[in-house]
Amino acid sequence: MIFLSIAGHVLLVSGGFILFTSGLGILRMPDVWNRLHAGTKATTLGSILFLAGIGCLEPTWIPKLFLIVLFIILTNPVSGHALARAVHMRPEEKPDNLLEDDLAESGFEGGEEQ
Amino acid sequence: MIRTLTGLIIVLVLGAVAAAVIPEMQMREELQGVGYSYVSRGMDDTGSSNLVTAVIVAYRGLDTLGEVVVLFCASTAVVLILTLYPIGIKASEPSRVVAFTAKVLPAPILLFGVYFIAHSHISPGGGFPGGTVIASVFLLVMLGSSSVPDGRGRLPAIESLAGLSFGLLGFWGIMTVGQFLNNAFLGTGTPGTIVSGGLIPLISIAIGAKVASEFSGVFKAFRNTGGTV
Numbered sequence: 001m002i003f004l005s006i007a008g009h010v011l012l013v014s015g016g017f018i019l020f021t022s023g024l025g026i027l028r029m030p031d032v033w034n035r036l037h038a039g040t041k042a043t044t045l046g047s048i049l050f051l052a053g054i055g056c057l058e059p060t061w062i063p064k065l066f067l068i069v070l071f072i073i074l075t076n077p078v079s080g081h082a083l084a085r086a087v088h089m090r091p092e093e094k095p096d097n098l099l100e101d102d103l104a105e106s107g108f109e110g111g112e113e114q
Numbered sequence: 115m116i117r118t119l120t121g122l123i124i125v126l127v128l129g130a131v132a133a134a135v136i137p138e139m140q141m142r143e144e145l146q147g148v149g150y151s152y153v154s155r156g157m158d159d160t161g162s163s164n165l166v167t168a169v170i171v172a173y174r175g176l177d178t179l180g181e182v183v184v185l186f187c188a189s190t191a192v193v194l195i196l197t198l199y200p201i202g203i204k205a206s207e208p209s210r211v212v213a214f215t216a217k218v219l220p221a222p223i224l225l226f227g228v229y230f231i232a233h234s235h236i237s238p239g240g241g242f243p244g245g246t247v248i249a250s251v252f253l254l255v256m257l258g259s260s261s262v263p264d265g266r267g268r269l270p271a272i273e274s275l276a277g278l279s280f281g282l283l284g285f286w287g288i289m290t291v292g293q294f295l296n297n298a299f300l301g302t303g304t305p306g307t308i309v310s311g312g313l314i315p316l317i318s319i320a321i322g323a324k325v326a327s328e329f330s331g332v333f334k335a336f337r338n339t340g341g342t343v
Binding site for chain 1: 206209215222
């Protein structure tokens with residue numbers, strides 16, 4: 001039981017730390033692509049770790065927490081993807097040092113089979 | 115530089131004020147006045163086991179009616195401005211990922227929104243958040259399709275009907291017991307069951323329908339801003 005409690009607190013703190021770095025990244029990163037990275041990947045991982053920590057501390061809540069985690073896994077990456085795609089359609093956001101642009105070459109930029 | 119300094123000065127002054135005031139504040143250990151009466155009598159008065167909803171919908175129902183009117187004005191203004199001065203952004207094709215998500219997720223989210231509204235008198239929730247959740251389903255479906263909604267549709271009708279029913283539920287109280295928005299004339303039932311809380315569930319449904327149709331109308335106006343395809 002004590003191990004579960006320690007694991008729960010460690011998960012809570014690490015989830016909170018990752019969420020903090022995500023907020024810091026959104027403030028400090030230089031351009032929209034880096035901010036997207038901080039704002040989507042880190043929040044997904046941070047929230048999942050946080051909820052896993054709650055699950056360790058309150059095992060009876062695990063079914064509900066599992067549903068919340070499932071919802072975050074389904075929605076957070078998709079919103080990040082949609083945002084990145086919307087930014088990609090704006091030519092002025094294109095970085096100068098871009099070497100390869102697979103999405104533009106694939107012909108799928110505007111959706112299915114253009 | 116000047117901005118940073120100004121910000122720093124404001125923070126310091128506010129901090130000093132807070133440090134001077136907070137120790138002097140007398141935090142009461144027990145509830146007083148109207149708060150005490152809400153908490154001690156709320157469940158018997160309204161039959162709602164969610165006291166927040168009881169206060170918002172039953173005790174301060176008139177204020178909520180005003181809030182609904184404010185929301186109506188705000189959404190009407192947004193739609194009006196977007197119609198008069200379109201931003202002119204054309205809707206683009208959704209990517210495969212978004213289109214798939216828009217097929218899978220609406221049903222559970224819609225269920226959650228309806229649950230939120232229907233259980234507003236039992237568990238945390240209510241018409242405003244539930245209506246927003248339902249409107250988010252509308253947004254998701256719209257983002258997952260390439261079509262643009264045209265000017266027709268029943269959203270304004272639903273919105274007006276919901277607002278009207280809120281007012282009529284209030285007048286029902288005048289007709290029966292002579293008090294506008296009286297909550298208890300239908301009987302309040304057993305707190306914690308789905309049919310309880312007097313008028314609260316009915317008003318929650320009206321608020322939910324109104325908020326959902328208003329936000330959906332705003333999303334639709336944003337989608338329409340590049341003209342219909």
